[in-house]
Amino acid sequence: MTTVTGGLARARRGVSPGGHGARRRPSTLKSQTRRTYLGMLIPSVVLLVLINGYPLVYAAVQATHNGSLIQAGDFVGLDNFTTVLTSAAFWRAARFTLIFTLVGVFGSWAIGLALALLLRTNIPGRGLFKVLLLLPWVVPIVVSSTAWNWLVATADSPVPRLFEALGFARPLFLADPVLAGVLVCVFKVWISFPFMMMMAAGALASVDDTLYEAASIDGASRSQQFVQITLPLIARPTYISWILMTVFCVNDFPTIYLLTTGGPVDATTSLVVFAYRTVFQDFQTGPGVAVAFLMTVTLVFVSVTLYRQIRRAHVE
Amino acid sequence: MSAVLHAPVPPSAPVRELRGRWWRFAVILAVTVVALVPIGVVLLLSILPGSTSSTTGLTLEHFVYVFGHTLATTWIQNSLMTTLVTVVVSVVVAAPAGYVLSRGRSKVVSGYSLLLFVLQSLPIITAVVPLFILFADFGLADSLVGLTIVYVAATMAVATWMMAAYFDSIPVSLEEAAWIDGLSVFGSFLRVVLRNSLPGILSTAIFAFLLSWNDYLVALVFLRTDVNFTLPIGVQSFFQQNSIDWGSVMALAVVMMLPPVVVFAALNRYFSVGGIGGSLAGR
Numbered sequence: 001m002t003t004v005t006g007g008l009a010r011a012r013r014g015v016s017p018g019g020h021g022a023r024r025r026p027s028t029l030k031s032q033t034r035r036t037y038l039g040m041l042i043p044s045v046v047l048l049v050l051i052n053g054y055p056l057v058y059a060a061v062q063a064t065h066n067g068s069l070i071q072a073g074d075f076v077g078l079d080n081f082t083t084v085l086t087s088a089a090f091w092r093a094a095r096f097t098l099i100f101t102l103v104g105v106f107g108s109w110a111i112g113l114a115l116a117l118l119l120r121t122n123i124p125g126r127g128l129f130k131v132l133l134l135l136p137w138v139v140p141i142v143v144s145s146t147a148w149n150w151l152v153a154t155a156d157s158p159v160p161r162l163f164e165a166l167g168f169a170r171p172l173f174l175a176d177p178v179l180a181g182v183l184v185c186v187f188k189v190w191i192s193f194p195f196m197m198m199m200a201a202g203a204l205a206s207v208d209d210t211l212y213e214a215a216s217i218d219g220a221s222r223s224q225q226f227v228q229i230t231l232p233l234i235a236r237p238t239y240i241s242w243i244l245m246t247v248f249c250v251n252d253f254p255t256i257y258l259l260t261t262g263g264p265v266d267a268t269t270s271l272v273v274f275a276y277r278t279v280f281q282d283f284q285t286g287p288g289v290a291v292a293f294l295m296t297v298t299l300v301f302v303s304v305t306l307y308r309q310i311r312r313a314h315v316e
Numbered sequence: 317m318s319a320v321l322h323a324p325v326p327p328s329a330p331v332r333e334l335r336g337r338w339w340r341f342a343v344i345l346a347v348t349v350v351a352l353v354p355i356g357v358v359l360l361l362s363i364l365p366g367s368t369s370s371t372t373g374l375t376l377e378h379f380v381y382v383f384g385h386t387l388a389t390t391w392i393q394n395s396l397m398t399t400l401v402t403v404v405v406s407v408v409v410a411a412p413a414g415y416v417l418s419r420g421r422s423k424v425v426s427g428y429s430l431l432l433f434v435l436q437s438l439p440i441i442t443a444v445v446p447l448f449i450l451f452a453d454f455g456l457a458d459s460l461v462g463l464t465i466v467y468v469a470a471t472m473a474v475a476t477w478m479m480a481a482y483f484d485s486i487p488v489s490l491e492e493a494a495w496i497d498g499l500s501v502f503g504s505f506l507r508v509v510l511r512n513s514l515p516g517i518l519s520t521a522i523f524a525f526l527l528s529w530n531d532y533l534v535a536l537v538f539l540r541t542d543v544n545f546t547l548p549i550g551v552q553s554f555f556q557q558n559s560i561d562w563g564s565v566m567a568l569a570v571v572m573m574l575p576p577v578v579v580f581a582a583l584n585r586y587f588s589v590g591g592i593g594g595s596l597a598g599r
Binding site for chain 1: 337340341343344345347348351352353354355357358361409410412413415416419420425428430431432433434435436437438439440441442443444445446447448449450452465466468469470472473476500501502505529530532533537547548551552555562565566569572573576577580584
């Protein structure tokens with residue numbers, strides 16, 4: 001599977017494939033080639049500057065002004081950041097984002113890896129399972145959240161009834177702050193495990209089977225083989241998949257918003273949902289954009305770390 | 317004698333192996349069944365008669381209702397148009413840029429690569445608010461054109477990368493032959509490189525397709541009038557009424573999940589690549 005290696009191979013190589021010695025061409029052509037390259041790059045640069053670059057700059061302006069969606073407002077320096085960083089709601093959102101991300105990353109990883117390991121063995125119909133298990137990730141979140149809603153939303157929904165049949169009280173998933181948090185995390189794991197399964201399957205495919213034969217001849221148990229052979233060998237791709245999933249979780253809006261809209265009250269409000277609500281429901285553009293800005297800084301840090309990591313992985 | 321050698325080992329290896337095999341089969345079957353419950357729910361509710369209905373057994377009444385009495389057809393058209401344009405423009409813009417990323421060797425090019433990498437991880441909400449204000453000035457806020465522009469831009473980083481990664485796998489010697497035959501750099505890109513890049517183009521197209529077909533946040537912010545809704549917002553609009561008509565919701569949900577599932581079934585291999593690329597953008 002080309003998987004992420006597709007994209008990440010770029011980072012790994014630090015861009016150009018280079019090293020094709022035969023590619024040296026007459027220097028008269030060089031400036032012409034450069035001009036062609038420039039022309040080919042321009043449409044994408046223009047788009048990126050207009051639609052990604054401009055808004056980032058404008059966001060910086062908004063974050064330092066007390067305006068609204070209609071007016072630019074006055075310059076207030078870092079007041080918005082102070083407001084945000086001293087508000088309890090922000091830290092609650094940050095805390096929930098952390099929990100949501102940790103559960104999302106490691107929950108989906110554990111299940112994805114377990115399934116990938118199972119699907120490596122000679123189970124009947126494993127080709128079919130591989131396809132079926134990817135469906136939670138193929139189906140649009142708007143669709144699956146609808147189904148989850150039907151399953152759990154009210155006291156009369158099937159899952160609360162199932163709980164009752166098993167001898168518990170009927171849980172009200174969307175009314176109880178803790179249960180709502182659990183629900184959103186489980187939903188995220190359900191959406192994400194196929195991605196982790198594919199990443200793990202790709203990593204496991206590169207592990208040499210003869211290592212296990214050698215290990216079992218030496219008397220290593222299955223679990224010893226897993227801890228001492230499998231995990232170290234897939235450490236690098238695993239690490240990459242963790243960081244990628246971290247970025248997805250932190251940026252995830254629909255998973256949370258479609259299921260709970262951040263509630264009850266703001267128990268499942270992550271930073272993205274918090275930023276959205278601040279701007280579009282409380283009409284506090286400045287603080288809302290400030291939140292988005294803080295997230296941006298964090299994620300730039302994470303992704304640059306990842307970029308370095310991948311490049312280093314290639315050097316080693 | 318081999319029989320003697322084998323005898324003392326009790327039911328042993330092969331049998332235990334077989335038992336383990338069925339045990340693993342049972343586990344994976346159980347997990348698959350549980351994982352597919354929500355999808356089964358959507359399919360089932362869309363064809364079961366509603367509580368007020370007189371029909372018994374399976375029915376298509378929800379589909380008839382959704383297509384006859386709601387704006388479903390408009391929403392489907394809106395979604396198809398934005399998605400189609402996004403896919404085409406993304407590939408057309410990202411392919412040449414990806415080529416430069418793949419073949420170019422200057423500092424500028426490597427800087428651009430890092431920039432793309434950083435941009436792909438940014439929360440789209442940072443860009444959405446300023447864009448909403450900017451587009452409102454041009455009448456693009458509550459419009460599919462504005463939405464499509466945002467989608468194209470949102471795909472750009474990952475699409476460029478995916479194309480570049482694919483071009484890396486195409487030997488430069490192919491182009492060199494074309495250059496000797498008198499083709500320009502751009503000419504050889506069009507006639508030699510692109511012609512050999514169908515898998516890369518498909519993966520990139522699938523990624524752009526998933527991003528625009530599934531998007532919820534941008535559409536939620538931008539679209540205000542119901543005739544402009546795309547499918548995700550259309551499905552959600554059914555929830556605003558006091559009592560939810562689950563049959564209609566699920567019928568429209570089936571319509572919405574059909575294209576991704578069909579593309580997935582038909583282009584499984586490219587889908588994996590495109591879809592992971594899609595995940596890169598964080599859906």
